[in-house]
Amino acid sequence: MKLLVTGGAGFIGSNFVRYWLKNYPMDVVVTVDALTYAGNLENLSDVSDNPQYKFVRGDICDRELIFSLVKDVDVVVHFAAESHVDRSILDPGAFVRTNVMGTQMLLDAVKEYGKRFHHISTDEVFGALSPTDPSFTETTKYDPRSPYSASKAASDHLVRAYFHTYRTAVTISNCSNNYGPYHFPEKIIPLFITNLLEGKKVPVYGDGQQVRDWIHVEDHCRGIDFILHKGRIGETYCLGGDNEITNLDLTKKLISLLGKDESFIEYVADRPGHDRRYAIDFTKARQDLEWEPLITLDEGLEKTVQWYIEHQEWVNRCKSGEYKEFYAQQYGR
Numbered sequence: 221m222k223l224l225v226t227g228g229a230g231f232i233g234s235n236f237v238r239y240w241l242k243n244y245p246m247d248v249v250v251t252v253d254a255l256t257y258a259g260n261l262e263n264l265s266d267v268s269d270n271p272q273y274k275f276v277r278g279d280i281c282d283r284e285l286i287f288s289l290v291k292d293v294d295v296v297v298h299f300a301a302e303s304h305v306d307r308s309i310l311d312p313g314a315f316v317r318t319n320v321m322g323t324q325m326l327l328d329a330v331k332e333y334g335k336r337f338h339h340i341s342t343d344e345v346f347g348a349l350s351p352t353d354p355s356f357t358e359t360t361k362y363d364p365r366s367p368y369s370a371s372k373a374a375s376d377h378l379v380r381a382y383f384h385t386y387r388t389a390v391t392i393s394n395c396s397n398n399y400g401p402y403h404f405p406e407k408i409i410p411l412f413i414t415n416l417l418e419g420k421k422v423p424v425y426g427d428g429q430q431v432r433d434w435i436h437v438e439d440h441c442r443g444i445d446f447i448l449h450k451g452r453i454g455e456t457y458c459l460g461g462d463n464e465i466t467n468l469d470l471t472k473k474l475i476s477l478l479g480k481d482e483s484f485i486e487y488v489a490d491r492p493g494h495d496r497r498y499a500i501d502f503t504k505a506r507q508d509l510e511w512e513p514l515i516t517l518d519e520g521l522e523k524t525v526q527w528y529i530e531h532q533e534w535v536n537r538c539k540s541g542e543y544k545e546f547y548a549q550q551y552g553r
């Protein structure tokens with residue numbers, strides 16, 4: 221099989237490329253990535269000389285490039301996106317361009333050449349839960365509340381529209397918060413680990429009582445594998461980690477793993493429109509695909525902290541240049 225992986229130089233995309241080449245060494249993986257601030261070729265340096273792997277620098281909105289790449293593969297696995305909620309609050313336009321228009325460009329190419337398309341989406345499209353609400357399922361009503369989640373919701377709707385209108389061979393997965401190696405240090409887990417390693421405080425938004433469900437990126441990649449091999453065309457699958465935890469409790473776990481104390485917590489202004497709770501019910505994936513997450517949060521966090529300890533040069537490079545300017549300008553830190 222020949223796969224086109226969009227956004228393969230980002231966090232989940234690079235973990236997926238590595239996962240696929242390891243588990244399916246006869247397959248060919250072509251990655252297309254624009255290498256925005258979040259994309260990093262270093263994330264793929266350990267596969268760069270694998271003859272089954274090819275990297276193409278490019279934008280998913282570039283029609284000529286995308287049509288030529290899609291024509292030549294069997295399946296498109298679509299990760300490329302603007303992915304950070306805080307940045308979407310500052311600049312929604314970039315999110316509409318890549319997440320909505322970029323997805324539509326890929327769908328046009330997939331439709332033209334009759335290829336299979338798997339769309340990586342998020343649980344954020346379902347909105348926010350109260351503490352007593354049941355978890356999100358595949359039939360939960362869409363209620364996106366940030367520019368990021370609104371752009372992902374729009375892309376999910378387009379994917380389903382191509383299935384219903386043109387019978388394009390699509391599947392969708394809506395996954396909860398990922399963590400693991402190569403996670404860009406702007407999201408809570410890698411930001412907090414790397415700040416603590418640098419002896420800096422960690423900025424907890426609001427009261428820290430917001431709840432997220434955390435899944436190790438390897439479990440997510442395995443879920444996508446199961447959907448590609450066993451999923452039914454036209455279907456959506458929710459993937460989660462079964463690890464609901466408040467941001468404050470998560471922060472305390474990281475502080476303890478890094479041998480620090482709670483004086484490293486700094487409560488800062490809340491994120492505008494901050495969703496209170498996300499939680500995923502993945503019964504459908506468990507029953508139809510026989511998939512479930514295998515890595516516990518404690519085990520995964522310990523491995524992740526160790527990875528960041530061993531990759532401080534990678535972190536320093538991520539946290540320089542555009543990153544430094546962005547944080548100084550937006551947050552004065």
Ligand code: NAD
Pocket residue numbers: 226227228229230231232233252253254255256257258259260278279280281298299300301302303304318322340341342343372394395396397398399404
């Ligand atoms: P990321 O920000 O780490 O990586 C995104 C990648 O897309 C980068 O390599 C970037 O260079 C590339 N990219 C951005 N715009 C592009 C464009 N116009 N053309 C080509 N490439 C472009 O993101 P991530 O956390 O790895 O997320 C990957 C996907 O998974 C996204 O679609 C996201 O919505 C979804 N998702 C993420 C999570 C999570 O917790 N991180 C959870 C559920 C779903």
Ligand code: DAU
Pocket residue numbers: 303304305306341342343344395396397398406407408409411423424425426430431432467491498
């Ligand atoms: O739920 C899936 C989503 O998870 C993905 O679709 C997104 O691409 C991904 O970025 C992630 O979104 P979140 O907004 O949940 O992730 P983030 O790490 O930015 O924030 C997690 C929680 O931590 C959230 O409640 C906000 C809080 N937070 C975050 C940062 C960066 C803080 O308290 N302080 C921080 O500095």
